[in-house]
Amino acid sequence: MVQLGLVGLGKMGFNMRERLRAAGHEVVGYDRNPEVTDTGSLEELVSALDAPRIVWVMVPSGEPTRQIVAEFSNLLSEGDLLIDGGNSRFTDDKINAELLASKGVGYLDVGVSGGVWGKDNGYGLMAGGSDADIAKAMPIFDALRPEGPREEGFSHAGPVGAGHYAKMVHNGIEYGLMQAYAEGFELLEASDIVANVPEVIKGWQRGTVVRSWLLELLVHALDEDPELDDLEGYVEDSGEGRWTLEEAINNAVPAPVISAALFARFASRQQQSSAMRAVAALRHQFGGHAVKKAGE
Amino acid sequence: MVQLGLVGLGKMGFNMRERLRAAGHEVVGYDRNPEVTDTGSLEELVSALDAPRIVWVMVPSGEPTRQIVAEFSNLLSEGDLLIDGGNSRFTDDKINAELLASKGVGYLDVGVSGGVWGKDNGYGLMAGGSDADIAKAMPIFDALRPEGPREEGFSHAGPVGAGHYAKMVHNGIEYGLMQAYAEGFELLEASDIVANVPEVIKGWQRGTVVRSWLLELLVHALDEDPELDDLEGYVEDSGEGRWTLEEAINNAVPAPVISAALFARFASRQQQSSAMRAVAALRHQFGGHAVKKAGE
Amino acid sequence: MVQLGLVGLGKMGFNMRERLRAAGHEVVGYDRNPEVTDTGSLEELVSALDAPRIVWVMVPSGEPTRQIVAEFSNLLSEGDLLIDGGNSRFTDDKINAELLASKGVGYLDVGVSGGVWGKDNGYGLMAGGSDADIAKAMPIFDALRPEGPREEGFSHAGPVGAGHYAKMVHNGIEYGLMQAYAEGFELLEASDIVANVPEVIKGWQRGTVVRSWLLELLVHALDEDPELDDLEGYVEDSGEGRWTLEEAINNAVPAPVISAALFARFASRQQQSSAMRAVAALRHQFGGHAVKKAGE
Amino acid sequence: MVQLGLVGLGKMGFNMRERLRAAGHEVVGYDRNPEVTDTGSLEELVSALDAPRIVWVMVPSGEPTRQIVAEFSNLLSEGDLLIDGGNSRFTDDKINAELLASKGVGYLDVGVSGGVWGKDNGYGLMAGGSDADIAKAMPIFDALRPEGPREEGFSHAGPVGAGHYAKMVHNGIEYGLMQAYAEGFELLEASDIVANVPEVIKGWQRGTVVRSWLLELLVHALDEDPELDDLEGYVEDSGEGRWTLEEAINNAVPAPVISAALFARFASRQQQSSAMRAVAALRHQFGGHAVKKAGE
DSSP: OOEEEEEOOSHHHHHHHHHHHHTTOEEEEEOSSTTTOSSSSHHHHHHHSOSSOEEEEOSOTTHHHHHHHHHHHHHOOTTOEEEEOSOOOHHHHHHHHHHHHTTTOEEEEEEEEOGGGHHHHOOEEEEESOHHHHHHHHHHHHHHSOSSOGGGTEEEEESTTHHHHHHHHHHHHHHHHHHHHHHHHHHHHHOSSOSOHHHHHHTTSSSSTTOBHHHHHHHHHHHHOTTOTTBOSOOOOOSHHHHHHHHHHHTTOOOHHHHHHHHHHHHHTOSSOHHHHHHHHHHHHHHOOOOOBTTO | OOEEEEEOOSHHHHHHHHHHHHTTOEEEEEOSSTTTOSSSSHHHHHHHSOSSOEEEEOSOTTHHHHHHHHHHHHHOOTTOEEEEOSOOOHHHHHHHHHHHHTTTOEEEEEEEEOGGGHHHHOOEEEEESOHHHHHHHHHHHHHHSOSSOGGGTEEEEESTTHHHHHHHHHHHHHHHHHHHHHHHHHHHHHOSSOSOHHHHHHTTSSSSTTOBHHHHHHHHHHHHOTTOTTBOSOOOOOSHHHHHHHHHHHTTOOOHHHHHHHHHHHHHTOSSOHHHHHHHHHHHHHHOOOOOBTTO | OOEEEEEOOSHHHHHHHHHHHHTTOEEEEEOSSTTTOSSSSHHHHHHHSOSSOEEEEOSOTTHHHHHHHHHHHHHOOTTOEEEEOSOOOHHHHHHHHHHHHTTTOEEEEEEEEOGGGHHHHOOEEEEESOHHHHHHHHHHHHHHSOSSOGGGTEEEEESTTHHHHHHHHHHHHHHHHHHHHHHHHHHHHHOSSOSOHHHHHHTTSSSSTTOBHHHHHHHHHHHHOTTOTTBOSOOOOOSHHHHHHHHHHHTTOOOHHHHHHHHHHHHHTOSSOHHHHHHHHHHHHHHOOOOOBTTO | OOEEEEEOOSHHHHHHHHHHHHTTOEEEEEOSSTTTOSSSSHHHHHHHSOSSOEEEEOSOTTHHHHHHHHHHHHHOOTTOEEEEOSOOOHHHHHHHHHHHHTTTOEEEEEEEEOGGGHHHHOOEEEEESOHHHHHHHHHHHHHHSOSSOGGGTEEEEESTTHHHHHHHHHHHHHHHHHHHHHHHHHHHHHOSSOSOHHHHHHTTSSSSTTOBHHHHHHHHHHHHOTTOTTBOSOOOOOSHHHHHHHHHHHTTOOOHHHHHHHHHHHHHTOSSOHHHHHHHHHHHHHHOOOOOBTTO
16 A cells, blocks of 8 residues: 545546555545645645655646646655656646756656546556656556556557556547547438437447447437437536647658547637638628527 | 620629620620510520521520520521530530430530620630531630630530539639648638738739639639628538549549638538537547537 | 348358358348359348348448348338348448338448358447337347347447437447557556566456456457568448548537547548648748658 | 848748839848748847848748747847748737737737739738737838738738638638639539530629639649649648637638538548548448549
């Protein structure tokens, strides 16, 4: 059994603490929310751990993560290890690792997949960093990952940055998968021949080529709301899809599906599209085609 | 100077009659609208023309055109020539041609481009049919097409059907061109660095690689409404884009730009997207991500 | 236990016969291949079955299926039932059903998913037709579908045609899913930070959002050939993806992901792209940009 | 008449010097190539100009431009003006402007469009910077831009960076336009009904909705090589398309057409696609579908 400091006890971190404790590990958690935190500050968290320490950071990517890492660079000691398990951009990892290395502190970046289901199912993990640091954290990884062969729910993707890179690509793929199911769903809904769309989708769960965990989630959603009309077709994106596309651009990799999925989300959030106003205006200009005036 | 029967005096046909008459040709027009028609019926129109007759049909594609052709197959005589100048699907042409051929009547299919500007600028023409029939109608084509070298505003694309095929592809390209400008317009609008979007677009009219007639029309539109916010971003499609994509499928030709332009129009007309509801539902299922409830 | 005539004993039909017999059903198979057939002709097959008969047709879609259905319309008797389990276009089903109905023979269309794995795993089934005909064939469906709750591997999608429609959309989704994984794979391969691509993908099998049966198949493929470089990136398409896109067009449903996946297959089979030659030519014309001459 | 230092006498800069001199301006050019340069060094170029100087930099974007600007920041004097007319990324402009401002030197960024045709036709110009600096350079702009109203070939797009931003979007649009024509061309070639593709395209030059300068260039190319089969369908990209897509991502602007055009170029340069290998492998895994082995 190992000891772990865990910073960030939101939807993900909270559940991870539960899963780790259920596996018999000692977790000292910190969160700004006094209702869930175990300690009053990062200093207290560090004091509560025996050296060499392992600290897992699970806070929003970007500035929040960078700031926590900077604080820890002043609190941790030679031989300690910090793991960024958030959805940081892989380009942040080298910076974080170098900052911590200057204090003799190790660094791992770990992509964590599985959402709210991870507490019970386990989390898929992709890690970046040195073999030695990976080995130190392996008891933690083994507790967080799903049961079954380790290599089916955990990978050591490469050096620092590779874990977040793999998670970024994972999420880009996820965008594409979701959009593929979504287009199929819309077409089934639009058709007047398929009488019972939710039953068709439910029936895809076993034996078919398209069976997947996302499909099961779609079945759950349709069980609750068979036409999904309690929902707006308004979809956020949280960064990894954009980064995946930027990396595709940087590497000259065609990514028509991932980009289409991302753009569909962008479009879903627009009340008005300037682009489509321009197309409407052009049609009107050359053909005298009717247009919809605003407010009609 | 030649004599022409012209059926269909809407936006296109009406202007074509003007242009043909201005060129000195005799045009006998027929339209259901008594305010614009020259004759009371197709029978009267046929009677008013000297054999061998040339009749130009300029009515909506599909059923209306097929019906007019069927009526003319009973009214025209051996040696006469019927021209379908509407936006018919090329697959209709062979059927029309065979029906008329059984009565000894010739057939040409002609794609006509240029919209409401054609009256003054002339119309771009793409014709399908036999050399002999093309030759009979050439004075008409020469009057309708823009000034300048014939081959820059008129083509004999091939046998019956080729004219509408060429026009179909023309319109598919047109969809792509419009969407390309539209995306650029939206990005300029979204940027906070370009201070004056209409001026930038106006300044592209001379010397640049993107200069075109469509660009000039966009400049006109922006002159009238600099942010295009009098318009809804709601865009119809009239068939040729769909047919182009279907032909791309039939010929295994990748058409990512033309399809993207068509789908953007489809999406522009949706108040709610079932697909994006499905994506929102999936995100909610796996991540507990917030969703917008309908009506929020 | 029921009795079934099964026509077409190729990769799919052969395995289905095995699975049905293993479940205790009596199967009389027919195939042109004398090594696998149980009977010498369709007539013999019909004679070998007790009325009311059930015949399952599992031959290539299009002309072959239409022809077999036409032959059976002369061989089967009132009260018999024919099931088309091939990948027919849904528009064929109404024609088949009406032809057979004129002889008092029932008709079901059934989409069958699962490929070569179906023999052991069971096949996902989507059926179209009347409740009464579905009920007659249910013992067959129960033997073919995977174990577990019936509704997770079988659906009655709607009236005649709905089964093949659902299968068509299933395959359209499948195209999108495969392309999403494929783009992610290519990006991981292109990156110089991810050291071990097959391990990353293997590690996605448990706990992650992207886990699926297709992902497991990708793992199998990478186990055999870690960089997939024994293969050409040349991908056929077998019709359903095209039909899905055509239905999307007919229903004005945006399908950017499914179309992108289809076009990627088209492009994969081109040695030379006329389109990209045109782009190269245009760049050369305006910019004097270097081009590759053919054969360089 | 004004005096201008011009650095970079490649395809673009060489022609611009010609055009400026033809308009009566004094141009002192510098290039590393001794055959075209007027001076031996940047120092000599600066010495040859009377203060306040105007220097136009026309070298490859990125490091080469940044380096020249850095050198000029040590050579120019308060009141001088430097213009970057290359295809720099707009994000470089603020950095350049601040460096020069620290020495009292003004800065303009100017997007220049028109390619090798600009010498005779004039160049389309998009400028970013202060009104005062724009006014100083206006005689240069007036000489470089096409004849006709200034606002149709020149725009002051906004503050520093806006010129290159507008040019970037211009090029993104250009990618989309080219791909639209290219897809249409390929479909016409693939069709067996259109007998003469080059004639059809030639006939689109007058009167049609798709007429444009790019279309005229396509006609030139087809005049030289009617099936474009002297060329490989291999297309480079030079940065602006990528940047446009990245800006679309940053601004959550859907850009399906521009991205499709960019990805088509990426794909055109791949001998083998890892993505399509993965799709082929997946089809083989689930369906036993035939694959092409490498080298077949």
